[in-house]
Amino acid sequence: MFSEYQHLIDLSDYPVSWWKKVIELGEKIKENPKDFAHECDGKIMATLFYEPSTRTQMSFQTAMIRLGGQIIGFDNPANSSVSKGETIKDTTKIVSSYADILVIRHPVAGAAKAAALTADCSVINAGDGGHLHPTQTLTDLLTLKIEKKKLSGLTIGMCGDLINGRTVHSLCKALSMFENDKFIFISTPELRMPAYIKDIIKANGSTFEEVDTLEEAIGNLDVLYMTRIQQERFASAEEYLAQKNTYVLDHRKMLLAKKDMIVLHPLPRVDEITVDVDDDSRAMYFTQAKYGVFARMALILTMLSEKKSTELLKGKIYNAVKCDNPRCITNHEHYLPKSFRSSGDETLLECEFCDERKLI
Numbered sequence: 001m002f003s004e005y006q007h008l009i010d011l012s013d014y015p016v017s018w019w020k021k022v023i024e025l026g027e028k029i030k031e032n033p034k035d036f037a038h039e040c041d042g043k044i045m046a047t048l049f050y051e052p053s054t055r056t057q058m059s060f061q062t063a064m065i066r067l068g069g070q071i072i073g074f075d076n077p078a079n080s081s082v083s084k085g086e087t088i089k090d091t092t093k094i095v096s097s098y099a100d101i102l103v104i105r106h107p108v109a110g111a112a113k114a115a116a117l118t119a120d121c122s123v124i125n126a127g128d129g130g131h132l133h134p135t136q137t138l139t140d141l142l143t144l145k146i147e148k149k150k151l152s153g154l155t156i157g158m159c160g161d162l163i164n165g166r167t168v169h170s171l172c173k174a175l176s177m178f179e180n181d182k183f184i185f186i187s188t189p190e191l192r193m194p195a196y197i198k199d200i201i202k203a204n205g206s207t208f209e210e211v212d213t214l215e216e217a218i219g220n221l222d223v224l225y226m227t228r229i230q231q232e233r234f235a236s237a238e239e240y241l242a243q244k245n246t247y248v249l250d251h252r253k254m255l256l257a258k259k260d261m262i263v264l265h266p267l268p269r270v271d272e273i274t275v276d277v278d279d280d281s282r283a284m285y286f287t288q289a290k291y292g293v294f295a296r297m298a299l300i301l302t303m304l305s306e307k308k309s310t311e312l313l314k315g316k317i318y319n320a321v322k323c324d325n326p327r328c329i330t331n332h333e334h335y336l337p338k339s340f341r342s343s344g345d346e347t348l349l350e351c352e353f354c355d356e357r358k359l360i
C-alpha cells in the first residue's frame with residue numbers, strides 16, 4: 001500500500017546514504033543556523049503528542065521556528081477531541097489538511113504508520129510506544145559524528161531497559177548498518193534486547209554480547225548509552241520495582257572507563273546517572289539533546305524538499321489473524337488492516353505495524 005507522501009516511520013525504510021545526507025545537513029546547520037532561517041517560511045508543522053515529551057516536542061517546534069515556519073498541535077490528547085473517542089485515522093486526516101508536515105508521538109507501537117496511512121501530508125514518527133524513535137536516532141548519529149568523528153568501528157554499550165527502549169532499538173538497527181560496530185547489551189535477564197533486534201544486528205553482520213553488570217563492560221566501550229527503566233511500560237508496579245535502580249552510573253564507575261568514552265542518554269533520566277557525572281567532560285547527554293534541534297531541522301528540510309512517495313505496507317492482509325502484541329496499534333484501532341510480512345520462517349509472520357512476530 002503506497003502513500004503519495006514521504007513519511008519517516010522507521011529509518012530502515014531509507015538507505016544509509018539518505019541518513020548520511022540528513023546528518024551532513026545537520027552538521028551544516030549547526031555551523032551556520034542563520035543561513036537556514038527562512039527555508040520554511042509559510043510552512044506549518046503539526047505536533048500531535050499523545051504521550052508526554054520535553055525534548056522531542058520542543059526540539060521539533062524549535063527546529064520549525066528556526067527554519068521560519070509555524071507550529072500547531074496538542075501536547076495533551078485530553079485537551080483535544082481524542083478525549084471524545086476520535087481515532088488516529090480521523091485526527092490525522094483533519095490535521096494533515098491544516099499542516100505541511102505532521103509529527104506524532106503515541107504510546108502504542110505502529111501508531112505513526114497508522115497515521116501515515118491516512119495523512120494528506122508527510123508524517124514523522126516521534127516515538128511509537130516501545131517500538132521505534134527514528135528522530136532520536138538521527139540525533140544520536142549526529143552526536144556520534146560530531147563527537148566521535150565516525151559512525152563505524154565503535155564499541156557501544158547500551159544499558160538499562162533494553163526491552164522497552166525504543167531509542168536503543170532504533171539506534172541498534174541504524175548502527176549495525178555501519179562497518180565493525182560492536183554492541184554490548186547491559187541489562188537484567190528480564191530487560192534484554194528483543195530477539196527481533198538481535199536478529200537484525202546479526203543479519204547486518206554486526207556482533208553483540210549480553211552482560212549483567214556495567215562494571216564488566218564499561219572499560220571496553222567507546223560509547224555508553226544509558227537508558228531509563230521505563231515505569232510506564234511495565235505491567236505492574238512490582239515488576240518495575242524489581243528493576244528500578246539496578247544500573248546507576250556514578251563518578252566511581254566513570255573511573256573504569258576510557259578517557260575518550262562518551263556517555264549518551266536520550267533523557268529524561270531518573271536516577272540511572274548521578275548528577276556528579278554531569279561535570280565529567282565525557283558526559284555528552286545535554287549536548288546530544290541540543291544537537292536534536294539541528295538533526296530535526298535537517299530532517300524537516302529534507303522531507304519538505306524531496307516529496308517522495310512511501311510504500312507503507314508491503315506484506316499480505318490476513319483479516320482473520322490478530323497481532324499478539326497487546327501494545328500494537330492494530331489491537332487499539334480496529335479498522336486497521338491486519339498486515340503481516342513473511343519472516344523467512346514459514347511458521348512466523350511479522351506484524352507490519354509493530355514488527356512483533358506471530359506463530360501460525
Ligand code: CP
Nearest residue numbers: 053054055056266267
Ligand atoms: N529523548 C526523548 O524522546 O525525550 P522526550 O521524551 O522528552 O521527548
